[in-house]
Amino acid sequence: MNHKLIELEILRYRPEQDQEPWFQNYQVPCEEDWVVLDALNYVKEHMDSSLSYRWSCHMAVCGSCGMMIDGDPALSCKTFVRDLPERAIRIEPLANFPIERDLVVVMDDFVEKLERVKPYIIREEDKPLGEGEHLQTPAQLAKFKQYTLCINCLCCYSACPQYALIPEFIGPAALALAHRYNQDSRDQGCEAREDVVSANEGIWDCAFADACSLVCPKHVDPASAIQQMKISSTIGWYKNLLGLKRS
Amino acid sequence: MNAKPYKREIPKSTWYLGRRRDILHMLSEISSLFIGIYAIILLWGLTALADGPGAYQLFLQRLTNPLSLGFHWLALAFALYNSISWFNLTPKAMPVQLGENFVPGYLIVAAHYVAWACASLFILFISGVIANG
Numbered sequence: 001m002n003h004k005l006i007e008l009e010i011l012r013y014r015p016e017q018d019q020e021p022w023f024q025n026y027q028v029p030c031e032e033d034w035v036v037l038d039a040l041n042y043v044k045e046h047m048d049s050s051l052s053y054r055w056s057c058h059m060a061v062c063g064s065c066g067m068m069i070d071g072d073p074a075l076s077c078k079t080f081v082r083d084l085p086e087r088a089i090r091i092e093p094l095a096n097f098p099i100e101r102d103l104v105v106v107m108d109d110f111v112e113k114l115e116r117v118k119p120y121i122i123r124e125e126d127k128p129l130g131e132g133e134h135l136q137t138p139a140q141l142a143k144f145k146q147y148t149l150c151i152n153c154l155c156c157y158s159a160c161p162q163y164a165l166i167p168e169f170i171g172p173a174a175l176a177l178a179h180r181y182n183q184d185s186r187d188q189g190c191e192a193r194e195d196v197v198s199a200n201e202g203i204w205d206c207a208f209a210d211a212c213s214l215v216c217p218k219h220v221d222p223a224s225a226i227q228q229m230k231i232s233s234t235i236g237w238y239k240n241l242l243g244l245k246r247s
Numbered sequence: 248m249n250a251k252p253y254k255r256e257i258p259k260s261t262w263y264l265g266r267r268r269d270i271l272h273m274l275s276e277i278s279s280l281f282i283g284i285y286a287i288i289l290l291w292g293l294t295a296l297a298d299g300p301g302a303y304q305l306f307l308q309r310l311t312n313p314l315s316l317g318f319h320w321l322a323l324a325f326a327l328y329n330s331i332s333w334f335n336l337t338p339k340a341m342p343v344q345l346g347e348n349f350v351p352g353y354l355i356v357a358a359h360y361v362a363w364a365c366a367s368l369f370i371l372f373i374s375g376v377i378a379n380g
């Protein structure tokens with residue numbers, strides 16, 4: 001197997017001894033088919049066991065290994081070293097989140113926001129089990145299917161300029177999930193989500209930079225979800241004004 | 248000892264300078280400034296028109312000032328950039344679903360250009376009717 005020596009420039013932060021983050025460089029013998037996560041695992045196993053980062057599946061499913069690679073948020077298990085420019089690879093924790101340790105960020109803010117949009121099916125009345133399942137046509141599924149592919153990797157939050165500037169913004173992934181359930185024919189919880197979704201810090205704080213959709217490793221389109229919700233929220237507001245909608 | 252998460256500050260006024268897509272986004276946002284000023288100039292023109300032929304001629308004369316011409320070219324460039332970048336994003340804001348599939352985005356973009364052309368022709372037509380009394 002051919003090895004190529006590459007340089008990793010990794011942001012380090014050890015809260016018990018560092019006042020602020022700093023960069024540490026590592027020379028790693030890299031193989032042709034390695035992704036950035038493989039190089040990090042090499043450092044951890046052979047060079048510096050103190051390096052901290054999250055990962056689990058190594059196949060772009062779990063969403064754990066999102067980080068900034070050469071300035072852009074990406075999954076380290078999906079970013080091939082051979083596709084990056086021939087210079088030191090700069091690896092930093094996801095932008096817009098506090099750093100817990102090295103490449104590990106604190107994601108409490110996202111988890112709290114995700115909870116607020118009620119990302120689950122809400123029914124006004126539960127159907128008795130004896131009546132069978134809730135049927136759904138392929139067309140009804142197609143309406144929201146792409147949004148079910150979100151793996152909560154938070155790359156979209158790191159790319160979003162609005163979340164960077166307005167920390168209260170609910171943000172792309174949580175809003176895309178709200179839209180996913182609002183569009184689900186089995187769900188009746190649109191009004192229960194409206195207070196959070198249609199608030200200023202909900203859809204209206206989005207400036208449609210589209211960065212979230214551009215960086216999404218699963219090709220989900222949160223920007224589309226948010227713009228669609230802006231339109232339906234506006235129509236709902238006018239309907240309410242004209243007394244066409246129950247308040 | 249500093250055993251707590253580290254918060255990175257972002258520069259509030261220069262955050263967008265490091266990345267091309269952020270610069271392009273800010274250019275699109277800043278276009279509103281030029282279009283807003285252009286709208287005020289149009290209102291000024293309407294006021295001059297209401298004040299009589301003399302005031303309107305003076306308004307037209309002021310528009311020929313090199314500074315004014317430069318501004319109008321710049322405003323036109325920003326208006327075009329904003330319109331084109333917005334039209335390119337319209338398939339995201341209003342996807343059209345037919346059965347299990349979605350109408351290709353380029354058709355939605357094309358429909359917006361057609362609507363733009365129709366609206367412009369309509370305004371030209373109305374202007375012609377008014378100009379010819």
